[in-house]
Amino acid sequence: MRFVKALLAVAVTGLLGCSLVTGPPAGAEPADSNGAPAPFQQWIDDTVPAPTLTAPLWQQVLSTPTGDPIFDARPTDLDALRPGQIIEVRDVTATTAAIMPTPLRGATLVKFRSTSAEGTPTFGTATLIVPAGEWSGPGARPVEVNALPINSLGLHCTPGYQFSHGILDQPNTQLAVFMPSIWSALGKGHAVLVPDHEGPLMAYAEPNIAGHVMLDSVRAVRNQPSGEFADSRFVAIGYSGGAIASYAAAMLLDEYAPELAGVLTGAAAGGLVTDYRDVAHRFNGNIASGIMLSVTLAIAREHPELLPYTNHVAQWLATSGLRDICGDADGPLGAVGLPMEAAARIDHPLDSPIAEQMYRLLDLTTRKSAVPLYIYHGLHDPWIPLEDAQRMYAQQCGKGVPGIFRIVPGEHLIGYVTGYPGLDAWLDGRLRDEAPPNECPPAPR
Incomplete structure (x- = not known):
């Protein structure tokens, strides 16, 4: 069960991680200039239904409140x-x-x-x-x-x-x-x-x-x-x-x-x-991917216009309890080595025009x-x-x-x-x- 949870955590952060480096204004569809989905990316969204959300996706990927109003x-x-x-x-x-x-x-x-x-x-x-x-x-x-x-x-x-x-x-x-x-x-x-x-x-x-x-x-x-x-x-x-x-x-x-x-x-x-561009490419799909994927989910919270680039699997997982993991959990997640390409709705997400825009911002x-x-x-x-x-x-x-x-x-x-x-x-x-x-x-x- 712990391995399954780790696998899901990598998936959610990776899938949302693609949203870090790819994304149009909130609520919009990905721009054509950023490319179309690869066949396997299209297959993911055709196979997995979108989650039913009770609030905008951005709100539901945020951390669970602590119960302490000062935070x-x-x-x-x-x-x-x-x-x-x-x-x-x-x-x-x-x-x-x-x-x-x-x-x-x-x-x-x-x-x-x-x-x-x-x-x-x-x-x-x-x-x-x-x-x-x-x-x-x-x-x-x-x-x-x-x-x-x-x-x-x-x-x-x-x-x-x-x-x-x-x-x-x-x-x-x-x-x-x-x-x-x-x-x-x-x-x-x-x-x-x-x-x-x-x-x-x-x-x-x-x-x-x-x-x-x-x-x-x-x-x-x-x-x-x-x-x-x-x-x-x-x-x-x-x-x-x-x-x-x-x-x-x-x-x-x-x-x-x-x-x-x-x-x-x-x-x-x-x-x-x-250099976020360099780190993104070095971490993609290898043992360091757990940290990178956690980072990219987190950055998407400050940049909600990126979330439309996440696929249905990402949205399911991002709204789960995995959004609350602490730092000692993200490193081991890299054992799965999930690449960013398995997460986004466009091909080559780390090299898209919107990715370059995000790298400049950071x-x-x-x-x-x-x-x-x-x-x-x-x-x-x-x-x-x-x-x-x-x-x-x-x-x-x-x-x-x-x-x-x-x-x-x-x-x-x-x-x-x-x-x-x-x-x-x-x-x-x-x-x-x-x-x-x-x-x-x-x-x-």
């Missing part, structure tokens, strides 16, 4: 609020302290106004954790904005839900692997801000919503009535799925939150995806980072191409961004561990107002 309820007055304006706060010290080895002064879950990937008002959540120990460094207590790799489709999988409801409620065991980075920061007297960077629609790996939520979480903490962190220095950190969020915050700061220039002092990203490499960068990558990472990160780093160096690039021992998971020692010192420097080191090659004369 589920969309405020009716978002248009009247400023990005980063606080909507609600909740003390979550008791449940958060239970998983922290360092004594806490407090932990607060914050709900705030943010902006969707397509520019419309939405909301975000984040957890601010403050250690009991005093900060002995210069200036106000600094804040590490830690984008944990949520890598999930279900709302209950977020750090905010886990910290506020307890890790034994509906656990996302993947988060536990990355908790030491929080413990280390708290032990130094840093506050830690943990955004639920996939947004309220759980759009895993969509960089625009991730960057907006990251930056709005900083705005919210700085705008707290106490004013405690109004003069603090912030630095962003993330690995894998979290790296997308920290990197996006750096790339989007100038255009989305220019007042945070000088407040966010750096961004570190390890195991980072920068590509932030043409922008200039507003802050110094620390990029690191496992030498033998089989999932995320090393050369993509190297190319992005070279581009940012060419734009005059101070940066460091480290190739560290190991594959994707080991690279997180082996990359931390050098990263730790770099983070401390950004929070102590030290001049950022720059290892970019000199510009040619």
Whole structure:
């Protein structure tokens, strides 16, 4: 039964995954310029009837509500609020302290106004954790904005839900692997801000919503009535799925939150995806397909105009409980190796004109980072191409961004561990107002 569920999960995410890279406006038929279905794709829709839906498909592929309004309820007055304006706060010290080895002064879950990937008002959540120990460094207590790799489709999988409801409620065991980075920061007297960077629609790996939520979480903490962190220095950190969020915050700061220039002092990203076209083709139909397929379903939630490209099987599965899986479930799904072509209503979905349009939307490499960068990558990472990160780093160096690039021992998971020692010192420097080191090659004369 577990294997069957895994197979279905791959199917749903893959089929909807095709919708990530292929799609017209919501409710429309696929455009002719994107091609016709292959015979086997037509056979799928001729054989499998469309599901009976009680609401628009986009609504029914979203994660099941948690039952907690702070995560589920969309405020009716978002248009009247400023990005980063606080909507609600909740003390979550008791449940958060239970998983922290360092004594806490407090932990607060914050709900705030943010902006969707397509520019419309939405909301975000984040957890601010403050250690009991005093900060002995210069200036106000600094804040590490830690984008944990949520890598999930279900709302209950977020750090905010886990910290506020307890890790034994509906656990996302993947988060536990990355908790030491929080413990280390708290032990130094840093506050830690943990955004639920996939947004309220759980759009895993969509960089625009991730960057907006990251930056709005900083705005919210700085705008707290106490004013405690109004003069603090912030630095962003993330690995894998979290790296997308920290990197996006750096790339989007100038255009989305220019007042945070000088407040966010750096961004570190390890195991980072920068080229979605390359990753889509590399992951298609092989052992990495489970992650790719989960990502593409998630991104379709922020881009509902893509859903008409899903076939009937995709729609059946996407509206099932599979839309709520946590990050520790998507990796093993790749054992099935379902290709995208088995999912879409057009042939060659990864190479269609609409696919190119989507790749451009998700590509932030043409922008200039507003802050110094620390990029690191496992030498033998089989999932995320090393050369993509190297190319992005070279581009940012060419734009005059101070940066460091480290190739560290190991594959994707080991690279997180082996990359931390050098990263730790770099983070401390950004929070102590030290001049950022720059290892970019000199510009040619």
